[in-house]
Amino acid sequence: MTNPHECMLCRCEDVTLAEFRAAFKEGFTEFESLKRYTGVGTGFCQGKGCLAEAAVELARLRGVAPAEVSLTNIRPPAATLTFSELAALPLTPLIGDSRPDAGDKPAGKEAR
Amino acid sequence: MIPLRSDPPPPTADAVVIGGGVNGLSTAYELARRGLRRVVVIEQGYLGSGSTGRCGGGIRQQWTTEANVRMAQESVEIYEELSAELGYQTFFRQGGYLMISENEADRPAMQKAVELQNRCGAPSHFLEPRDCLEIVPQLDITRVRAASFCPKDGTAYPFAVVWGYARAAQRRGVDIRIHTRVTGIRAEGGRIREVVTERGSIATPVIVLAAGPWTKSLAAMVGVQLPNWQERHEIMVSEGIKPCLNPMVISITNGIYFSQSMRGELVGGIGDPDEPHWTDPRDFDTRCQLRFAVRFARALTAIFPPARPLRLMRQWAGMYDMTPDHRPILGGVPDLQGYHHICGFSGHGFMLAPIAARRMAKLITTGQPDDIIDSLRLSRFAEGGIETDHFVVG
Amino acid sequence: MGAATPGTVTILFEGRDLSVREGTSVAVALWEKNVRVLSHSPKYGHPRGLYCARGHCTSCLMRIDGVPNVRACETPVRDGLRVQRQDPGAFYGRPLQRVMAAAGQVFPVGFYYKWFTRPAWLSRCFLRLIRPLTGVGRLPDRGASSGPAAGVGEPASDGAAAASLARRDLGLFDCVVVGAGAAGLVAAAHASGRALLVDDHATLGGQRRGALDAVAAALGQDLARLPVLAGAHATLSRAAGLQPRSGLGLALGGVIVGAYEPDLLLLRDQRGLSLLRTRRLVWAAGALDASGGFAGNDRPGLLGPRGLYRAVTRDGLRVEGRRALVTGVGLDLWLAAALLHARGAKVVIAPSEPGWPEELKAAGALGWTVHAGLRVEEATAGGADIELRLGPPGGDARTRVRCELAVICARGKPAYDIPYQLGARLILDESRGGYVPREADRVESRLPGGLLLTVTGEAAGLPPGAVLAAAQR
Ligand SMILES: Cc1cc2nc3c(=O)[nH]c(=O)nc-3n(C[C@H](O)[C@H](O)[C@H](O)COP(=O)(O)OP(=O)(O)OC[C@H]3O[C@@H](n4cnc5c(N)ncnc54)[C@H](O)[C@@H]3O)c2cc1C
Ligand code: FES
Numbered sequence: 001m002t003n004p005h006e007c008m009l010c011r012c013e014d015v016t017l018a019e020f021r022a023a024f025k026e027g028f029t030e031f032e033s034l035k036r037y038t039g040v041g042t043g044f045c046q047g048k049g050c051l052a053e054a055a056v057e058l059a060r061l062r063g064v065a066p067a068e069v070s071l072t073n074i075r076p077p078a079a080t081l082t083f084s085e086l087a088a089l090p091l092t093p094l095i096g097d098s099r100p101d102a103g104d105k106p107a108g109k110e111a112r
Numbered sequence: 113m114i115p116l117r118s119d120p121p122p123p124t125a126d127a128v129v130i131g132g133g134v135n136g137l138s139t140a141y142e143l144a145r146r147g148l149r150r151v152v153v154i155e156q157g158y159l160g161s162g163s164t165g166r167c168g169g170g171i172r173q174q175w176t177t178e179a180n181v182r183m184a185q186e187s188v189e190i191y192e193e194l195s196a197e198l199g200y201q202t203f204f205r206q207g208g209y210l211m212i213s214e215n216e217a218d219r220p221a222m223q224k225a226v227e228l229q230n231r232c233g234a235p236s237h238f239l240e241p242r243d244c245l246e247i248v249p250q251l252d253i254t255r256v257r258a259a260s261f262c263p264k265d266g267t268a269y270p271f272a273v274v275w276g277y278a279r280a281a282q283r284r285g286v287d288i289r290i291h292t293r294v295t296g297i298r299a300e301g302g303r304i305r306e307v308v309t310e311r312g313s314i315a316t317p318v319i320v321l322a323a324g325p326w327t328k329s330l331a332a333m334v335g336v337q338l339p340n341w342q343e344r345h346e347i348m349v350s351e352g353i354k355p356c357l358n359p360m361v362i363s364i365t366n367g368i369y370f371s372q373s374m375r376g377e378l379v380g381g382i383g384d385p386d387e388p389h390w391t392d393p394r395d396f397d398t399r400c401q402l403r404f405a406v407r408f409a410r411a412l413t414a415i416f417p418p419a420r421p422l423r424l425m426r427q428w429a430g431m432y433d434m435t436p437d438h439r440p441i442l443g444g445v446p447d448l449q450g451y452h453h454i455c456g457f458s459g460h461g462f463m464l465a466p467i468a469a470r471r472m473a474k475l476i477t478t479g480q481p482d483d484i485i486d487s488l489r490l491s492r493f494a495e496g497g498i499e500t501d502h503f504v505v506g
Numbered sequence: 507m508g509a510a511t512p513g514t515v516t517i518l519f520e521g522r523d524l525s526v527r528e529g530t531s532v533a534v535a536l537w538e539k540n541v542r543v544l545s546h547s548p549k550y551g552h553p554r555g556l557y558c559a560r561g562h563c564t565s566c567l568m569r570i571d572g573v574p575n576v577r578a579c580e581t582p583v584r585d586g587l588r589v590q591r592q593d594p595g596a597f598y599g600r601p602l603q604r605v606m607a608a609a610g611q612v613f614p615v616g617f618y619y620k621w622f623t624r625p626a627w628l629s630r631c632f633l634r635l636i637r638p639l640t641g642v643g644r645l646p647d648r649g650a651s652s653g654p655a656a657g658v659g660e661p662a663s664d665g666a667a668a669a670s671l672a673r674r675d676l677g678l679f680d681c682v683v684v685g686a687g688a689a690g691l692v693a694a695a696h697a698s699g700r701a702l703l704v705d706d707h708a709t710l711g712g713q714r715r716g717a718l719d720a721v722a723a724a725l726g727q728d729l730a731r732l733p734v735l736a737g738a739h740a741t742l743s744r745a746a747g748l749q750p751r752s753g754l755g756l757a758l759g760g761v762i763v764g765a766y767e768p769d770l771l772l773l774r775d776q777r778g779l780s781l782l783r784t785r786r787l788v789w790a791a792g793a794l795d796a797s798g799g800f801a802g803n804d805r806p807g808l809l810g811p812r813g814l815y816r817a818v819t820r821d822g823l824r825v826e827g828r829r830a831l832v833t834g835v836g837l838d839l840w841l842a843a844a845l846l847h848a849r850g851a852k853v854v855i856a857p858s859e860p861g862w863p864e865e866l867k868a869a870g871a872l873g874w875t876v877h878a879g880l881r882v883e884e885a886t887a888g889g890a891d892i893e894l895r896l897g898p899p900g901g902d903a904r905t906r907v908r909c910e911l912a913v914i915c916a917r918g919k920p921a922y923d924i925p926y927q928l929g930a931r932l933i934l935d936e937s938r939g940g941y942v943p944r945e946a947d948r949v950e951s952r953l954p955g956g957l958l959l960t961v962t963g964e965a966a967g968l969p970p971g972a973v974l975a976a977a978q979r
Contacts, residue, residue: 002799002800002801002883002884003801003884006801006802006884007799007800007801007802007803008552008797008803008804009799011547011554011557011563011564011565011797011804012548012563012564013548013549014547014548014549014550014552015615017799019615020615022614022615023615023616026113026615026616027113027114027115027116028113029115029116030116030158030290030291032157032158032161032165033158033159033160033271033275036271037271037275037615037616037619038615038616043564044351044425044563044564044567044575045562045563045564046425046426046923048562048563048794048923049558049562049563049564049794049797051941052796052919052934052939052940052941053796053797053799055934055941056934056936059934066933066934066935066936067933067934067935069934071926071932071933071934071941073428074923074926074927075400075426075427075428075927076400076402076405076426076427076764076765076766076927077405077424077426077427077763077764077772078762078763078764078765078923078924078927079561079761079763079764079774080351080423080424080425081405081423081424081763081764081772081774081779082420082421082422082423082424083350083409083412083413083419083420083421083422083423083424084409084413084420084421085409085774085778085779086405086406086408086409086410086424086779087406087409087410087413087420088674088778088779089402089406089674089779089780089781090406090674090675090781091403091406091407092401092402092403092406092766092770092781093403094384094386094387094388094401094403095397095399095401095403095766095767095768192626193626195623195624195626195629196623196624196625196626196628196629198623199620199623199624200619200620200623201618201619201620201621201622201623201629201632201633203633205633205637250645272619275619276619351574351575351642351643352640352641352642353574353575353641353642353643353644353645354638354640354641354642354643354644354645355637355638355640355641356644356645373640374633374636374637374640375640375641376640376641376642377641399766399767399929400766400767400927401766402764402766402770402772402781418645418646418648420646421573421646421650422574422646423575
């Protein structure tokens, strides 16, 4: 059997499979908290390397179908942008203003 | 931490705290510490999923109103001992807060603020621009016109504070329910009777509304009208680099603030004066904007040039729960027994939570009047003569 | 700096001159010089090497020309380039990290939240002690450029800069197709109005095109003996030859690096960063390599197939005479092996699943060593080599292979970040290899902000074979 202490779940933050499981046992049973407690998905690649794997493992730990593990937040941008690159961009309008349906707000758009 | 549950809550409780952010959890902890049994916390998402999990973790005593300075000071005293008290590392680090202004005209106001802070016992001092280099050598001081520094200010990791309070509260018997939304509050005969959640009702004589930006709409369920409004504020982290920045730097001119976390990331944000004011939770929109990233990058690279080749890793938005005088609203209301709110922190509720919670718990369990809570009562707006804090920036 | 031999440049690696092949990336150049360790991981100090070759992972972060955390795989070599390893453990040294790695079981996860909290002075001392350990890389050198990836000037504040800002706003498109693989090409051929096709490769055809072409050129007639590759090559060549409508803009060598609701995209290409808006997005960005869940899965020398294709076809990674293992499943197993073969490597192939009768025959004929029905159980490093322990599923891992390069061909993970950030609802679907939109099977869905989204190809979780079959129709 593969040793979970030697199996790297998140390369960026050095989180092993064993550590992820231990955090779950400790009471962090939900993705958002697990992510922040262990660091999974918060590294330089912003989870490209590990979030899907971590979610599959979490489903296994919880004993539910993977589809029931909701996706943890992945925030913009999608790649690393330097501050000088960003500083050189034009200023876009506030988000509410640029929506084609700005006047029509069917429901709250909460942070996910 | 004991695994958090989402099954139906208990049918009765001595007190129900609505909101699992820093204020709700610290209040629940303080209530249990004062001996209240059967305290239940109801949180609609995960712990810290509201403003607390979005916040920058800054803790400062540099304010322009005496109540804010005094509260912040007492909070700092608690934060200094909090890791030991909770048995949980909060990563509270006193790297200080360097407040700067790019406006010559701000000098007198900053000097006056320092005088007030010193009178209250906060060890801040006024700085000439060149003195800033001793604190942040990389700063572009050609833009700085005035500054002040308080070495006892600092930062903590919001999630660690949340988990620490939650764990300590659980150890004292507090029952915490996540992914459970409060859908109603029932009062009868001038008393709180019941909290209704999507998973069942809890009969209780005492409620504490600590629902951050959602408090206003919950209070309205029992007829309490809060003057609060809510604003979107965005924040970001950079890649982690070796420690290079000791204090939090904050500009009262353009509202940028940034510090370096215990993971080495620069954490910072900048306010946007064009953001609308919301009062209806259905309008809340915490989606991220490129506009913020660009504004922040411009301000950061100007004041802290070595950050130019560094990278923005991720950005997110949260809500400030604002009040007309930018100070919190604490306490209860005269004609509704068992009702309490702890809200309206106007973007600095993380730093004030420990003291607000401690004083609220004392008020709830003993009924003894409290000078600070009294000065932050809801009726002050109707009574007039409110004093606004001018250092709400970011 | 000595006079360089033609075809080489001299970089300054760890303070010493190193003559390397011209026209490649820093990561590949160092690999060819037998420098396998490019970085050390932040907590345990594990050595890390060339891995994704695509600017996605952290394994090759180095200090380059005074800028920390620059990806060596995305940085071209040039004379005088200063390249240094960063050492996250530098403060107390690697020994402490070794202790932590060895005693991983002793330091439980999150121990720093729970240990040394009492009394308050101890907690303060503890913080002071661990702070120097945090972060990777030091602040940029004074006057360091914006870093190789940026190449953009200073913040705009005046009128002259305003003109340059205008060029960074590409305006509104009717359709943006991301990914010029089989699925993206088909979509682009049907795109109407003002349309843009974006791909981070320099040529059309997606992540496997270069590898397939190289294999076809090298094997000639022999390609037919590997039916899985012959079929893929034929389909992709045809798709790449599809006549895109006139008016289709091409952004090759461009990457969508950000997305903001409701319809804003950030494009980075040779000219820098620009923004654009679109009414319709076809997300055909393919899949990412998955690392595989075995012990030692982060060792240097391990690569995914997509990483290999890029390193070989874009950066010209030289593998002549090197011993390379290819293991796993699917089309990539054969493509990776054939590519290594085409470039003169000594190939060991270990298909993890039964099947492939034709291909197995060809493997024998081409002189590859074959271990059928085995999976990787563990990888360990041994000098410049990597050693893999292979075994049948559930059985004893007895077979050991020592090589310089091991390509793990796991099922690809659909790329999903941009649709997510535009508001698409995603679910984890193991049968599709990762996160895909709830409506993955629908041709088009409307996102909350009004944008029309189509997710297709491997990004929708289809296996490459199915994508190619669909493209053939
Ligand atoms: C970008 C940003 C930066 C900030 N930076 C700082 C800073 O540096 N320093 C500082 O001191 N402050 C800062 N703040 C402010 C600080 O985050 C807040 O003042 C503080 O977190 C408020 O905590 P709270 O517990 O009162 O509210 P919240 O953390 O919002 O908690 C309220 C909780 O109630 C829950 N809830 C709401 N309605 C219901 C319901 N019906 N049923 C059940 N549960 C419900 C919510 O899910 C939420 O978790 C910042 C805020 C933002 C947005
Ligand atoms: S692998 Fe987990 S964040 Fe990069």
